[in-house]
Amino acid sequence: MIVTQTTTPFTDQKPGTSGLRKKVRVFQQPNYAENFIQSVFDVVEGKEGATLVIGGDGRFLNREVIGKAIRMAAAAGFGRVVVGQGGLLSTPAASNLIRQRGAIGGLVLSASHNPGGPDEDFGIKYNIANGGPAPEGVTEAIFARTGTIDRWQASDAAVPDLDTLGESRVEDMVVEVVDSVADYAALMEQLFDFDAIRGAGLTMSFDAMSAVTGPYATEILEKRLGFASGTVRNGTPLEDFGGYHPDPNLVHAHELYDRMMGDDAPDFGAASDGDGDRNLIIGRGRFVTPSDSLAMLAANAHLAPGYASGLKGIARSMPTSAAADRVADALGIPAYETPTGWKFFGNLLDAGMATICGEESAGTGSDHVREKDGLWAVLLWLNILAATGKSVDAIAREHWARFGRNYYARHDYEGVESERADTLMAELRAGLYALPGRTVAGLTVQAADDFAYSDPTDGSVSRNQGVRILFAGGSRVVFRLSGTGTSGATLRVYLERYEPVDGNLDRDTGEALADIVAAADELAGIVRHTGRERPDVIT
CATH class of the missing domain: 3.40.120.10 (Alpha-D-Glucose-1,6-Bisphosphate, subunit A, domain 3)
Structure with a gap:
């Protein structure tokens, strides 16, 4: 039987670049996961009788949310759900399965590289029929629906055994548990x-x-x-x-x-x-x-x-x-x-x-x-x-x-207070026009901009994608805030020096980038804004 549950919206369900990521305890709130999943299903067109893939990375809460998603998919009218054995599907394997099965899309339950456990992170991402992450138009529609949702629906049937390969049914929907690795x-x-x-x-x-x-x-x-x-x-x-x-x-x-x-x-x-x-x-x-x-x-x-x-x-x-x-x-x-x-x-x-x-x-x-x-x-x-x-x-x-060699590193300042991180980026953007021709830490700024992308396939434009500061000779520094965390902001600083084929191709990377690191701090005021003397992670 299909059961309807009344609910009220949550204000923090805007998907980022990789779906909705929050702490486990946020997802454990009554109706939280259900609201988001129902919003996805409400936005998806052509779902009646269609195939949906569901799987995740096995982190804490994975099985529980998969069970909810299966019962909600049955209520939403899907004809078949394909789920990885044990609820497991790597993200690329899920993409492959969506494409191979001609599925309308898939729910990928993961917070990627973030920690897992009862006090750590969880996430839900919707992938479309090509196997890739939903485009901005779809994620914006999902977010809009989360702001107006007043009910979610699910079958009250038991969830099939996810550890046993084969088919079963929830209402009129087929649930197929497949080998996660074989395809x-x-x-x-x-x-x-x-x-x-x-x-x-x-x-x-x-x-x-x-x-x-x-x-x-x-x-x-x-x-x-x-x-x-x-x-x-x-x-x-x-x-x-x-x-x-x-x-x-x-x-x-x-x-x-x-x-x-x-x-x-x-x-x-x-x-x-x-x-x-x-x-x-x-x-x-x-x-x-x-x-x-x-x-x-x-x-x-x-x-x-x-x-x-x-x-x-x-x-x-x-x-x-x-x-x-x-x-x-x-x-x-x-x-x-x-x-x-x-x-x-x-x-x-x-x-x-x-x-x-x-x-x-x-x-x-x-x-x-x-x-x-x-x-x-x-x-x-x-x-x-x-x-x-x-x-x-x-x-x-x-x-x-x-x-030639592009000496390269990324410096991550994790868990920065969002207001501090936003202020740093705002000041950077405000001063970009005055940077060309300026010498910083011995480097001459050749150009500076806030990266915007015009998609050659559909003409769409994505603005404010990161601040680029290019130095004479092919070196540069890039600043952007990451959307993959669950709390605070991560400031990512990307440092690059190009060394031509007749240059020194076997230097220590830290040594090769030292003047660019100094220029980055002087340009953005990293220590002043964040209070951090050094990054949390260098890769």
């Missing part, structure tokens, strides 16, 4: 030369960070590619990620970094995040920044069967270094600079204008799905290593010798 693993076998990787004799270490990628990595790396048992560490998904922060950077994956810098390091090291869409790449003795990884993958993608015919274009988020642009220029293909957020890449991918995309925040992917994909990046790196017989360090050095 995704089959797609990877189509894109990459598994025989070559198996035969290369490589050794590796993969840290799944007690998150959703564990089962995928175990199946693909250990079972299908033959890497030794134990190659995948922290491979069992836990509701609190073992008490750790599942963000694959040098702070939270320091054990992997230390292992890869040791005398007995394997050939290749990698990690993924809470929902499986980010990656960390480290070779023996060589960390590869996400920006460089994007450029190096694009330059060598033709070595993998799925990309042997070449790339249509390369897209990067604005804060990502310009290293990929130099590759695109050498390949004679377009390079696109978009705002942060994978939905902007989705338009380019759907239009056939780009093949490989990436963000500096450890997200890379291609047109195989419409989300960034951590394990995909790992497998492309393995394919390149197998095809060339070279080490990660050798590939990096040869790349810089050909294209």
Whole structure:
């Protein structure tokens, strides 16, 4: 039977770049999750009899909210819900499943790289029929509906067993529990030369960070590619990620970094995040920044069967270094600079204008799905290593010798008081017009702007996407506030210095960026506004 529950709106349900993210205790409020899910269903058109995919990263509250979503989907008129076994689906696997099943869309329950547990974070994101995050028009409609909602509906039937594969029914709707890994693993076998990787004799270490990628990595790396048992560490998904922060950077994956810098390091090291869409790449003795990884993958993608015919274009988020642009220029293909957020890449991918995309925040992917994909990046790196017989360090050095090196780092100031962060950005924007020609910390400002993006596929314009300050010689600093947190604001400062092929290509990154760090503080007054003498995280 369908039951109707009266409710009142919450004022804080505006989705960010990756859906609605809040603390678990916020989602545990009566009607909170239901209000948002009902708002999504009220906005979705053509749902009668349609297929909906549901899955999440296994964090605390995942199963409970999936149960609510299934019963509400039955009330909303969906014909079929496809859910990952145990409620698990990595974000790229969910995107793939939406596309393979011709689903109208999907609910992805995750807070990505944020911590999990009863006192930590949870999130809900709606992905559309192309498998990618809902565009701004849809998220704005969802938010508008959350402000007027007065009821939600759900079946009062029991939720099917999510651990048992097969079909059952809730009202007239079919609930299909599927193997979370099988379809995704089959797609990877189509894109990459598994025989070559198996035969290369490589050794590796993969840290799944007690998150959703564990089962995928175990199946693909250990079972299908033959890497030794134990190659995948922290491979069992836990509701609190073992008490750790599942963000694959040098702070939270320091054990992997230390292992890869040791005398007995394997050939290749990698990690993924809470929902499986980010990656960390480290070779023996060589960390590869996400920006460089994007450029190096694009330059060598033709070595993998799925990309042997070449790339249509390369897209990067604005804060990502310009290293990929130099590759695109050498390949004679377009390079696109978009705002942060994978939905902007989705338009380019759907239009056939780009093949490989990436963000500096450890997200890379291609047109195989419409989300960034951590394990995909790992497998492309393995394919390149197998095809060339070279080490990660050798590939990096040869790349810089050909294209020059973009020394790059991101400084994160986390949990900054929102008012302080907003004031910092407002002052920066107000003073942009006066910056060109000014010398700061020995660097001359060549140009400064507040990045705006005109989407070449539909003509839409996205403004206020981050402050860019470009220095003479190709270096720059970018300032923006992140939308991926659940409390306060995270100020992200992106620092980049371009070193041409005849320059010093083997400097310490911190040393190479020291004057840009000083210029960033002088320009934005970071210490003055935030009270922070140093960033919380450097990647």
